[in-house]
Amino acid sequence: MSCRYRDRTPDRVRRAAKDPVSYLNRKIPKRMTKSMSADVLKTTKSISDLMKTTSPTKEGFAKKFAEDEEEEIPVHLRSNFNINGSSIIHEAPPRPLTASERRAVKKKEAHRSEKIGELNHVGRYLKKTGKFWIPTSKLTNEDGSASKRPLTAPPIRAVRSAKLRAPKVPRAGAYKKRAIEATVFRKYYSRGDLPVKIDHCAGGNKVLWSSDVRKLDYHVYLPIFVDGLREVDDPYRFLAIQGVIDMIQAAPEKLLPVVPQLILPINNALGTKEPDIICSVLKILQQMLLQNPHIGQAFVPYFRSILPVFNLFRSNEKNLGDMFDYSQRRRLDLGELIRETLEMFELYGGPDAFINIKYMCPTYESCRQRAN
Numbered sequence: 001m002s003c004r005y006r007d008r009t010p011d012r013v014r015r016a017a018k019d020p021v022s023y024l025n026r027k028i029p030k031r032m033t034k035s036m037s038a039d040v041l042k043t044t045k046s047i048s049d050l051m052k053t054t055s056p057t058k059e060g061f062a063k064k065f066a067e068d069e070e071e072e073i074p075v076h077l078r079s080n081f082n083i084n085g086s087s088i089i090h091e092a093p094p095r096p097l098t099a100s101e102r103r104a105v106k107k108k109e110a111h112r113s114e115k116i117g118e119l120n121h122v123g124r125y126l127k128k129t130g131k132f133w134i135p136t137s138k139l140t141n142e143d144g145s146a147s148k149r150p151l152t153a154p155p156i157r158a159v160r161s162a163k164l165r166a167p168k169v170p171r172a173g174a175y176k177k178r179a180i181e182a183t184v185f186r187k188y189y190s191r192g193d194l195p196v197k198i199d200h201c202a203g204g205n206k207v208l209w210s211s212d213v214r215k216l217d218y219h220v221y222l223p224i225f226v227d228g229l230r231e232v233d234d235p236y237r238f239l240a241i242q243g244v245i246d247m248i249q250a251a252p253e254k255l256l257p258v259v260p261q262l263i264l265p266i267n268n269a270l271g272t273k274e275p276d277i278i279c280s281v282l283k284i285l286q287q288m289l290l291q292n293p294h295i296g297q298a299f300v301p302y303f304r305s306i307l308p309v310f311n312l313f314r315s316n317e318k319n320l321g322d323m324f325d326y327s328q329r330r331r332l333d334l335g336e337l338i339r340e341t342l343e344m345f346e347l348y349g350g351p352d353a354f355i356n357i358k359y360m361c362p363t364y365e366s367c368r369q370r371a372n
Helices: 011-018 020-024 030-035 038-052 058-067 099-128 156-165 184-191 218-230 236-250 256-270 275-291 295-312 334-348 353-360 367-371
Strands: 196-201 204-209
Touching: 184 218, 184 236, 196 236, 204 236, 218 236, 218 256, 218 275, 236 275, 256 275, 256 295, 275 295, 275 334, 295 334, 295 353, 334 353, 334 367
Parallel strands: none
Antiparallel strands: 196 204
C-alpha cells in the first residue's frame, strides 16, 4: 500500500545530497552560467576547491561545514533537503469538517456565547442593584492601597435556574393579521350568479351592471358585495368595493333595513387586522352615513361588535413631524380614518351614540364639545 504523502524528491537531487562532491564538480551548462552572476560563480568555485582538500566522506564534509557555520550557503545549493539526503516531510493539509462536526462546533460556540451572556447579565444586575454591594473596607488594605483579595463569584447558577424556572409568556397577538378565508362573493362571481362584469376603459376600469341597480334585491346582493371587501386579489377586490359604492349611491333609501345583515360581513372584514381592508370598510361606512344619515342610529346597537377593532388601531397615525405626506389624497392613514368615522357615528347616531362610543373607546373625546 503506497503512502499518500511519499517522498517525491527527484533522483538528481537525491544523488546530489548523497554525494555533494561530485555535485559540486559537475559541469554547469552554459544556459545556467549566463543567468548566474559573477559572485555566484566565484562562490561555487571556492567551495569546489575547498571540497577537494577535504575528505569526500559525509562525516568530513559535515565536520568542515560545522567549523565554518557562519559562511552563507550559495543560492544554487539552497533546497528543502539537508546533507544527509533526508527530505522535509510536510504535514497533510487539514481535511474539511463533516456536517456533524460543523454542527458540534456551532453548538459549542452557541453554548459559550450563552455562558458569556449570563455573565454579562449578572454583571449588569450587580451594577444596577446594591444587593451584592461590596464595602470599601474589603477593597482596600489598612494602609489604603488596593487589596488583592478575590471577590465572591457572581451567582451564575441562581440566575440560570431562575431563567429556566420562569415560564415563557406567549404573545397576545392583538395586532397579528388573521388568515383570510374564501368569501361568498368569489364563489358567486366565479359561478356567474352576480350581474356584474368589468368594463375596460381608457380612463380606468369600471363596473358594468347587466341589470338596473335600483331594481336589485339589496337584502340578497348587498351583504354578498360587503363580504367581498375581504378580498385582496383582483378582479374580486375591485368589483366588490366599486359594486358596494354603486349600490349605495343608486338607492340609499334601501340601506336602512339591510343594516343587521351587514354586521357579520363587516366584522369578518375588520377581524382580518389588515390595514388596507380596514381602510376600505371605514370608507364604505362613511359613504353609507353620508348618503343616508338615518342609518347612524341603526348602527348604535352593534357598536360593541364593531368598535373594538377601532379602539385597537385608533392610535395608528402617521407622525411625520414637519414633513409632508404626499399620499394623503389616497386617505390610507388608518388612525385618521377611524377618528373621522367615530365622529360621524356620534353626529348621526342620535343621543345614545356618544355613550356607547365612550364605553368601547375610553380615550375618545366628543366632537360636539370641541365644536362648542
